[in-house]
Amino acid sequence: xxxxxxxxxxxxxxxxxxxxxxxxxxxxxxxxxxxxxxxxxxxxxxxxxxxxxxxxxxxxxxxxxxxxxxxxxxxxxxxxxxxxxxxxxxxxxxxxxxxxxxxxxxxxxxxxxxxxxxxxxxxxxxxxxxxxxxxxxxxxxxxxxxxxxxxxxxxxxxxxxxxxxxxxxxxxxxxxxxxxxxxxxxxxxxxxxxxxxxxxxxxxxxxxxxxxxxxxxxxxxxxxxxxxxxxxxxxxxxxxxxxxxxxxxxxxxxxxxxxxxxxxxxxxxxxxxxxxxxxxxxxxxxxxxxxxxxxxxxxxxxxxxxxxxxxxxxxxxxxxxxxxxxxxxxxxxxxxxxxxxxxxxxxxxxxxxxxxxxxxxxxxxxxxxxxxxxxxx
Amino acid sequence: xxxxxxxxxxxxxxxxxxxxxxxxxxxxxxxxxxxxxxxxxxxxxxxxxxxxxxxxxxxxxxxxxxxxxxxxxxxxxxxxxxxxxxxxxxxxxxxxxxxxxxxxxxxxxxxxxxxxxxxxxxxxxxxxxxxxxxxxxxxxxxxxxxxxxxxxxxxxxxxxxxxxxxxxxxxxxxxxxxxxxxxxxxxxxxxxxxxxxxxxxxxxxxxxxxxxxxxxxxxxxxxxxxxxxxxxxxxxxxxxxxxxxxxxxxxxxxxxxxxxxxxxxxxxxxxxxxxxxxxxxxxxxx
Numbered sequence: 001x002x003x004x005x006x007x008x009x010x011x012x013x014x015x016x017x018x019x020x021x022x023x024x025x026x027x028x029x030x031x032x033x034x035x036x037x038x039x040x041x042x043x044x045x046x047x048x049x050x051x052x053x054x055x056x057x058x059x060x061x062x063x064x065x066x067x068x069x070x071x072x073x074x075x076x077x078x079x080x081x082x083x084x085x086x087x088x089x090x091x092x093x094x095x096x097x098x099x100x101x102x103x104x105x106x107x108x109x110x111x112x113x114x115x116x117x118x119x120x121x122x123x124x125x126x127x128x129x130x131x132x133x134x135x136x137x138x139x140x141x142x143x144x145x146x147x148x149x150x151x152x153x154x155x156x157x158x159x160x161x162x163x164x165x166x167x168x169x170x171x172x173x174x175x176x177x178x179x180x181x182x183x184x185x186x187x188x189x190x191x192x193x194x195x196x197x198x199x200x201x202x203x204x205x206x207x208x209x210x211x212x213x214x215x216x217x218x219x220x221x222x223x224x225x226x227x228x229x230x231x232x233x234x235x236x237x238x239x240x241x242x243x244x245x246x247x248x249x250x251x252x253x254x255x256x257x258x259x260x261x262x263x264x265x266x267x268x269x270x271x272x273x274x275x276x277x278x279x280x281x282x283x284x285x286x287x288x289x290x291x292x293x294x295x296x297x298x299x300x301x302x303x304x305x306x307x308x309x310x311x312x313x314x315x316x317x318x319x320x321x322x323x324x325x326x327x328x329x330x331x332x333x334x335x336x337x338x339x340x341x342x343x344x345x346x347x348x349x350x351x352x353x354x355x356x357x358x359x360x361x362x363x364x365x366x367x368x369x370x371x372x373x374x375x376x377x
Numbered sequence: 378x379x380x381x382x383x384x385x386x387x388x389x390x391x392x393x394x395x396x397x398x399x400x401x402x403x404x405x406x407x408x409x410x411x412x413x414x415x416x417x418x419x420x421x422x423x424x425x426x427x428x429x430x431x432x433x434x435x436x437x438x439x440x441x442x443x444x445x446x447x448x449x450x451x452x453x454x455x456x457x458x459x460x461x462x463x464x465x466x467x468x469x470x471x472x473x474x475x476x477x478x479x480x481x482x483x484x485x486x487x488x489x490x491x492x493x494x495x496x497x498x499x500x501x502x503x504x505x506x507x508x509x510x511x512x513x514x515x516x517x518x519x520x521x522x523x524x525x526x527x528x529x530x531x532x533x534x535x536x537x538x539x540x541x542x543x544x545x546x547x548x549x550x551x552x553x554x555x556x557x558x559x560x561x562x563x564x565x566x567x568x569x570x571x572x573x574x575x576x577x578x579x580x581x582x583x584x585x586x587x588x589x590x591x592x593x594x595x596x597x598x599x600x601x602x603x604x605x606x607x608x609x610x611x612x613x614x615x616x617x618x619x620x621x622x623x624x625x626x627x628x629x630x631x632x633x634x635x636x637x638x639x640x641x642x643x644x645x646x647x648x649x650x651x652x653x654x655x656x657x658x659x660x661x662x663x
Contacts, residue, residue, distance in 0.1 A: 021663050023654035024463055045645045047663070048652030050462045052641075054455065055488040062448065062455025062485075063462075066428070069446060070463025071656035092449050099658075159658070192658040216656055217426045217444040217460060218467050224390070224439055226447035235393060236439065236447075 002183040009147045010077075010174045013103055013167070014039035015182075016151030017075050021189055022101070023049035024074035026063035028056055028082060031115040032171040033105035036077035057082035061089035061102075068098045069225065071216030073155055073192075077103035080122050081112060083129065090164055091130030092227045094251065097204075097214070099158035099192070101151070103167045105174040108359055117359025118171035120281055123336040126166045127310055133248055135255035137262055138166035138310040140280040141173055145180040149187075150307075156190035157262060161254055162211050168309060170332065172282040172361060197221055202232040206246060210254025255311055263313035266305040269295065270320045273302030275371055278317065278341055279330040280306040283362050287330055290367035301371055312340045321349060326374045328352045330362055350374075385412040388422060390442045397436060399507075401587075401595025403554040403580025407501050408437050410557055410578075411470075414564035426467045428457040430482060432474040432508050433582075434501035451482030454489040457496050464655050465638035468568070471498040475516040476506045479535050483515070490544035493572045494637040499564065500537060500575065503582035511585030518622065522589045538577045542630035547572030549630040554580045555603045559626065566628075572636045579624050 007015070014036050017025070025044060027037040041051040049072075054060040057078055064074040078086065083104050093100060108114025109121040126138045137157050141147040147169060154165040195201065195213035203223050205212050215221040228236040229244045237243040255262065269291065270276055279287045284305045291303045304320055306313060321327055327349050329338040334355050342351045354370045356362045385408075398404045415422065427438035431450035438445035444467075448456045453471050461469045478486050478500045489496065505523055506512040513523035513530050516537060520529045538551035548570040552560040560578060567574035581587065581602065583595045592598040602624065609627030612620060645652070657663075 019663065021657060021660065023657045024459065026459060045641075045648040048645050048649040048654045048657075050641045050645060050654065052458065052462060054458070055484055058452060059455040059458070059485055059488070062452040063459035065448075066446065066456035066459030066461075067463035068459075068658070069444075069456075070460045070467070071658050072463040072654055073658045074459065074463070088449050089452065189661055189663065191661045194659055216464070216658070217446070218424070218464055220423065222442050222444055224445045224447065226439065227449055228447070235390075 002181055005180045005182070006177060007144060007180050008035060008175060008177045009144045009169065010035035010105065011039050012144045012148040012180055013077070013151045013169070014043060016148040017101070017155070018043055018047060019187060020152040020155035021073045022075045022155060023047065024064065024067035024072045025051050025076065026054050026060040026067070026074070027076045027078065028054055028060050030079045030082045032107055032174045033077045033079050033103060035174070036103055057085040058089060061086040064100045065089060065093050065098050068100050069217050071218070073099070075101040075103065077105065079105050079107045080109040080125070083122055083125055087129040091132060091134065093164040094130065094134040095227050096225050097162040097251070098164065099162050099214070100164050101154045101158055101167065102164055103169065106168065106170040108357070114359050116171065118282060118332060118361065119357060119359065120170055120332040120336065121357070123168060123309055123333065126168055133252060135252045136166060136310045137161070137163060137255065137308065138168045139307060140168045140309055142281055142284045142305060144176060144178045147173060148180055148182065152187060152189070156188065159190045159192050160211070161258070162214055163255065166310070168281065170282050194219070203234045204230060204232050206232060206250055210250050210257065259311040260315060263308040263311050263316065265307060265313050265316045265320070267303065267320055269302035270304065272300050273324050274300045275326040275328065275375055276321050276324045277301065277303045277328045277330055277367065277371070278306065279303065280309055280337065283330050283332055286362050286364045287367055290364040290371070293364060294368050294371055299371065299375065306337065309337055314344050317341065318344060318348070321345060324349055326350045326352060328354055328370060328374060330354045330367060332356055332361070383409070385409060388412055388442060389440055393440055396440055398433065399584040401581060401583035402433070403503065403578070404434055404437060404501060406554045406557065407434070407499060407578050407580065408440070410560045411499060411564055414561045414568060417561065418565045418568040420468060420568055424466070424468050425470055426460060427470050427472060428453045428460065429472045430477040432477045432506070434472055434474040435477060437472045451477050451480070452485060453477070454482065454485040454496070454498070458489065458492070458494055461494050461496055461638055462641060465495070465642055466655070469496045471496055473498060473500045475500065475502040475504060475537070476514045479515045479537055486541060487544035490541045490546035490573050490575065492637045493545060493547055493634060495571050495573070497567045497574045498576070500577045501580050502537060502577050503580050503586060505582050505586045507582045507585050511589055521586070524589070538575065538629045541575040546575050546630050547633050548574035550575070550628045551577040551579065551624070552626050553602055553606055553624060554578060555599050556606065556626070563628070566631070570633065572633055
């Protein structure tokens with residue numbers, strides 16, 4: 001059965017969270033993400049869940065980690081300044097393998113900058129914001145409907161790999177209203193796996209695929225969770241180089257070894273393309289329009305829409321751009337995901353950048369101009 | 378060899394012993410007091426979940442054989458808030474220190490008191506940063522010497538039990554590690570109180586506080602602490618001058634009011650037609 005809604009992106013995200021099984025939200029008001037908190041404050045009690053407005057974003061991250069160990073799928077939503085405050089506890093969630101979802105509705109940055117204007121300036125903060133080595137998962141929706149489905153996907157990935165998952169939206173995506181079609185057949189829910197309590201149970205066992213099942217507090221496991229380097233029992237072991245190296249390599253490995261399973265792209269016209277445009281989030285909408293228009297002029301142009309900026313879909317991008325003379329990265333910052341593309345393609349093709357900051361989306365004609373400039377030079 | 382064993386050993390993660398606390402440190406005494414109070418309050422040990430931040434006292438949950446969440450510096454109460462709301466049937470206990478609770482975590486402390494969520498917090502106040510080597514803390518008395526106050530502390534300390542009472546906690550008290558009976562009874566009251574309960578325990582750090590401040594041995598420190606301890610009822614009749622350097626012990630709040638997890642659950646049940654989200658992460662159908 002399918003249902004259609006005319007709905008705002010932030011509301012779609014909140015609806016997706018409820019469908020995914022999110023039953024706890026902690027957050028702090030911040031433009032342009034606040035409607036997610038407001039919608040969940042309204043909707044969570046109706047499904048037996050809880051909403052709590054915390055004193056700041058540091059507290060919000062702490063609360064959702066605590067709720068996750070309490071046995072509840074949990075989420076927070078924020079924008080750049082809030083994401084900056086959350087970073088230490090995000091690292092804690094990585095090290096303790098706590099599943100949860102963080103929505104960042106990006107705005108003009110750095111600092112307080114442009115609260116009501118869209119941007120994609122937090123992409124590297126999602127990648128490297130907390131200290132140390134870790135491998136994040138991040139999804140970037142490009143429509144209201146995708147914001148709904150990607151929120152469900154974020155919860156599923158969080159549970160499957162026991163990691164925090166970012167949804168890197170932007171102001172346009174958050175505040176735009178458009179038609180959303182919810183098709184029940186497209187919805188799949190990944191539940192948390194509960195381990196078996198055996199005599200030799202190890203909560204942080206070095207299993208081959210990297211991810212062990214997770215008990216809830218109160219299940220009788222008497223588990224110790226710490227942000228210190230820990231052994232397979234979960235006990236602090238901070239001075240043994242081997243323990244630390246094994247732990248961090250397992251945590252990074254469980255994402256890197258499964259990156260082709262996790263990452264995804266959508267693409268069109270790449271087979272014969274001379275020029276391929278790579279983008280994600282709101283700007284991809286202008287890219288698609290530009291590509292359809294310019295192909296009518298006989299130019300062979302294709303596009304790749306990155307659905308999962310992290311882990312970056314390296315193999316897919318390399319494969320799809322084979323044969324292209326030019327690649328143009330379009331994003332709303334002054335080079336962030338561009339560096340990823342340049343890193344993997346610089347030996348193979350010409351990588352160009354078209355960035356726009358200030359809050360206005362790139363227009364299709366601006367993109368067409370850029371393509372012509374690159375192709376005709 | 379002595380065969381003497383502590384009767385609380387069965388509650389401990391014995392494979393983690395010996396602990397890291399220095400000789401003369403008050404943390405062991407507080408751990409004993411807590412376990413005794415827990416027995417006296419007839420708590421179900423298996424239902425206790427402990428949460429802590431960073432610092433010496435925050436290591437306590439790691440030694441006790443229950444579900445324990447050793448979190449980031451200052452943030453224990455935020456994690457505890459999520460944990461308690463997610464599963465209000467857990468008895469959530471937070472261990473913290475003065476730096477953890479009152480400096481980096483000060484904002485969370487007053488907000489937790491305001492929310493009146495049913496959490497018991499034991500704040501072990503040694504008036505100094507022990508784990509990092511003896512820096513001045515927000516409860517360090519004026520004039521004491523610390524590694525970051527080599528000419529004496531210029532700042533006025535927080536009065537934690539009073540601060541938390543003022544922020545709305547339904548139970549708040551201060552005791553010291555030299556008077557264990559009162560401490561045990563107070564922790565028992567805190568555990569049974571259905572709301573945010575705060576017990577400040579002023580304690581000894583011979584390694585850093587004592588060494589820097591001419592209190593050469595733990596017994597010398599304990600003697601000074603005992604001599605400086607004044608009951609709240611007596612303190613109310615003393616002048617500001619007389620109260621200088623005194624540790625005022627007693628209860629600063631003991632008045633029940635609406636508790637947050639009960640309120641939230643009731644609200645959820647009324648709005649959802651009886652649904653609960655406890656352990657819902659393991660479910661497939663929503």
